[in-house]
Amino acid sequence: MTTAHAVEETAGQEPRASARPRGLAWLYVVGGAIGFVASFALIVEKVAKLVNPDHVLSCSLNPIVSCGSVMDSPQAALLGFPNPLIGVAAFPVVVASGVALLAGFRPPRWYWWGLQVGTTLAVVFIHWLIVQSLYSIGALCPYCMVVWAVTIPLFWYTTLRNLREGHLGSAGRSLGSALGTLHTVVVVVWYLVIVALILQRFWDYWTSL
Numbered sequence: 001m002t003t004a005h006a007v008e009e010t011a012g013q014e015p016r017a018s019a020r021p022r023g024l025a026w027l028y029v030v031g032g033a034i035g036f037v038a039s040f041a042l043i044v045e046k047v048a049k050l051v052n053p054d055h056v057l058s059c060s061l062n063p064i065v066s067c068g069s070v071m072d073s074p075q076a077a078l079l080g081f082p083n084p085l086i087g088v089a090a091f092p093v094v095v096a097s098g099v100a101l102l103a104g105f106r107p108p109r110w111y112w113w114g115l116q117v118g119t120t121l122a123v124v125f126i127h128w129l130i131v132q133s134l135y136s137i138g139a140l141c142p143y144c145m146v147v148w149a150v151t152i153p154l155f156w157y158t159t160l161r162n163l164r165e166g167h168l169g170s171a172g173r174s175l176g177s178a179l180g181t182l183h184t185v186v187v188v189v190w191y192l193v194i195v196a197l198i199l200q201r202f203w204d205y206w207t208s209l
Contacts, residue, residue: 028098
């Protein structure tokens, strides 16, 4: 087959999928599993609290680190049911996606779009919860913070992958490549900003210990 014939046969087709993203796949498996365990633990604590209002929650350690305060707030059931149920339903999908990628599954573009939408909604939601925890509820939920910690890299590395592969438009390829050189720095700075906000918000308490 001549080069001209090969070009004609492949014209109009999507670029062949790149190599299996093993690093991202493992992030989905490990991060999704951690997020699921944290979400499930919150559901267990919620049920225990409903059964026995005097139940001492394992994640309530002091006046600030207290999932009980967060759990009793209206923000803990934004859609009318406990927020952790979202994690219990969503994180297994993330784990399954990671396992499929490791097994050789090459997702079509629409699948990557779905992962992008899901992780984007998740990262927006957890940042709303961060703001609510710091400035409205005035307490921190340890299991919630675990979910925050895994959602950020899930969103970030999904976005980088989609940018570099052109799933978010051809113009995103160069942006994805540029951001990819700083991928770890972005995540570390992201975490440090959140830690700084927590320290600043509860500074009087921390310094009184």
